[in-house]
Amino acid sequence: xxxxxxxxxxxxxxxxVGIGLPNLACNLARSTHAPGLVxxxxxxxxxxxxxxxxxxxxxxSLVTGSLMVTGMADIFQLFLQGGRIxxxxxxxxxxDRYGNINTTVVGDYAHxxxxxxxxxxxxxxxxxxxxxxxxxxxxxxAFPAEVDFxxxxxxxxxxxxRKEWGMPGAGPVKVITDRGVLVASERDGEMExxxxxxxxxxxxxxxxxxxxxxxxxxxxxxxPPSDEEIRLLREVLDPSKLYLKGG
Amino acid sequence: MSEPAxxxxxxVSMRDAIARFVHDGDTxxxxxxxxxxxxxxxxxxxxxxxxxLVLCRLTPDLIIDQMIAAGCAxxxxxxxAGNPGxxxxxxFRRAVEANTPPLEIEEYSHFGMVARFSAGAAHLPFWPLRxxxxxxxxxVNPRIRQVTCPFTGESLAAVPALNPDVTIVHAQxxxxxxxxxxxxxxxxxxxxxxxxxxxxxxxxxxxxxSVVRADPNRTLIPGMIVDAVVVEPWGAHPSYAQGHYDxxxxxxxxxxxxxxxxxxxxxxxxxxxxxVKDRAEYLALLPGLTKRLAATPRVCAGVxxxx
Numbered sequence: 001x002x003x004x005x006x007x008x009x010x011x012x013x014x015x016x017v018g019i020g021l022p023n024l025a026c027n028l029a030r031s032t033h034a035p036g037l038v039x040x041x042x043x044x045x046x047x048x049x050x051x052x053x054x055x056x057x058x059x060x061s062l063v064t065g066s067l068m069v070t071g072m073a074d075i076f077q078l079f080l081q082g083g084r085i086x087x088x089x090x091x092x093x094x095x096d097r098y099g100n101i102n103t104t105v106v107g108d109y110a111h112x113x114x115x116x117x118x119x120x121x122x123x124x125x126x127x128x129x130x131x132x133x134x135x136x137x138x139x140x141x142a143f144p145a146e147v148d149f150x151x152x153x154x155x156x157x158x159x160x161x162r163k164e165w166g167m168p169g170a171g172p173v174k175v176i177t178d179r180g181v182l183v184a185s186e187r188d189g190e191m192e193x194x195x196x197x198x199x200x201x202x203x204x205x206x207x208x209x210x211x212x213x214x215x216x217x218x219x220x221x222x223x224p225p226s227d228e229e230i231r232l233l234r235e236v237l238d239p240s241k242l243y244l245k246g247g
Numbered sequence: 248m249s250e251p252a253x254x255x256x257x258x259v260s261m262r263d264a265i266a267r268f269v270h271d272g273d274t275x276x277x278x279x280x281x282x283x284x285x286x287x288x289x290x291x292x293x294x295x296x297x298x299x300l301v302l303c304r305l306t307p308d309l310i311i312d313q314m315i316a317a318g319c320a321x322x323x324x325x326x327x328a329g330n331p332g333x334x335x336x337x338x339f340r341r342a343v344e345a346n347t348p349p350l351e352i353e354e355y356s357h358f359g360m361v362a363r364f365s366a367g368a369a370h371l372p373f374w375p376l377r378x379x380x381x382x383x384x385x386x387v388n389p390r391i392r393q394v395t396c397p398f399t400g401e402s403l404a405a406v407p408a409l410n411p412d413v414t415i416v417h418a419q420x421x422x423x424x425x426x427x428x429x430x431x432x433x434x435x436x437x438x439x440x441x442x443x444x445x446x447x448x449x450x451x452x453x454x455x456x457s458v459v460r461a462d463p464n465r466t467l468i469p470g471m472i473v474d475a476v477v478v479e480p481w482g483a484h485p486s487y488a489q490g491h492y493d494x495x496x497x498x499x500x501x502x503x504x505x506x507x508x509x510x511x512x513x514x515x516x517x518x519x520x521x522x523v524k525d526r527a528e529y530l531a532l533l534p535g536l537t538k539r540l541a542a543t544p545r546v547c548a549g550v551x552x553x554x
Contacts, residue, residue: 058281
């Protein structure tokens with residue numbers, strides 16, 4: 001997943017980085033095909049070059065050697081709402097067919113079965129980033145037909161399209177999973193299976209999604225990680241396996 | 248240029264600062280985004296057994312989990328309630344999922360909270376932002392509303408000003424008057440302090456005003472809005488202070504297990520918060536801490552302010 005996500009990033013792009021696998025993916029891209037990637041963290045670090053794997057989104061290593069450190073009002077008003085962020089990474093406990101994401105509650109909001117952390121900056125990243133990439137392992141629990149709560153809006157939410165809501169960003173263009181890649185339909189924004197990892201079948205993906213998943217006629221096969229990508233991840237970027245657990 | 252007359256010192260003990268500026272029922276902010284979270288102040292509020300507080304913070308972090316478990320909070324206003332880089336806040340979860348203890352919540356996204364402090368700081372009744380379209384967040388929070396731009400007709404989200412009774416900011420250094428310098432991640436401390444009726448600054452180091460004047464661009468909070476200055480080295484532990492000490496990630500990981508079990512959490516509060524009289528006694532319970540977490544210096548050269 002990390003390698004596939006890293007390949008989605010183009011050299012020179014401005015990325016709003018989340019912690020965990022997105023952070024690894026961004027740093028892998030920076031070490032391979034996208035040395036000019038600009039990493040922006042919601043904590044205020046712009047153009048960060050973390051020398052260690054940050055353990056939180058506000059890690060002190062994001063500050064040391066970065067291009068700019070600024071307050072969060074600037075990050076949200078000038079960078080994100082100002083339209084400067086090209087790519088945003090999102091993940092969540094539940095993801096639906098339109099890429100709506102729930103990180104707030106499982107069950108009813110007033111009486112939740114499980115209370116999750118909430119939005120953080122995710123709602124506004126989903127609305128403003130020029131495009132977003134979702135990363136998540138596949139399971140019917142994580143991919144229900146409908147999310148219990150929309151924290152971060154996808155391509156169609158609360159009865160309207162992004163265009164009808166007037167959202168500036170293009171929304172989730174891809175969902176990168178551990179078995180294949182879903183791509184948003186240009187027609188209606190619904191996620192469709194577009195590529196499989198080597199050795200995976202269509203059924204491996206569709207059986208782990210809680211709605212009848214659309215499958216494209218021609219499925220691509222995702223190129224396996226190169227020796228160099230594996231070496232960088234295992235030996236340089238996450239040698240203590242803080243985030244890499246078979247991902 | 249003549250030196251201005253020395254201002255009255257605002258330096259007080261943590262006990263006196265909390266006794267004087269934090270009262271039952273107050274709206275209290277302890278800000279700092281991962282960086283510079285003033286655990287020392289939170290612990291003193293627990294020791295003084297404040298009740299019915301409205302706690303506002305973007306990321307409640309472990310300190311608010313501890314204050315909820317200690318029974319200080321009536322309500323939490325927030326945007327992300329987790330253990331950063333680790334997982335969940337279990338005292339918070341028990342309060343919301345099982346009502347033990349009862350806790351009212353008012354929830355935004357980070358941008359919404361930042362906007363509330365910005366409005367409060369600028370003395371405006373609300374702050375407009377392009378946010379919340381298509382989400383359920385505004386559906387469950389009636390204080391997130393819509394306004395129409397009088398110039399373009401565009402519909403925008405609006406959040407109300409947040410003006411806390413007191414904001415507590417941890418910082419690397421300040422002078423005795425409260426001119427406060429912070430570097431590293433700045434969070435929303437400036438806006439929170441300007442929005443607040445009272446401000447307590449807690450510092451790693453008390454410096455002479457000449458140190459502040461030598462580098463005025465680094466001042467985040469001016470002394471004129473500060474009520475009290477508390478000198479409390481390592482007061483942000485287990486969070487961190489850039490240039491002074493690293494985050495105690497081992498403790499953040501350990502909190503997962505402690506906070507899962509209400510009895511273990513109560514034992515933690517008994518030993519490390521209620522069982523000590525101040526920060527010095529807390530640090531004495533953690534031998535080797537300063538050596539383990541002390542920052543490796545990376546000193547910046549500075550600039551010329553000459554003209």
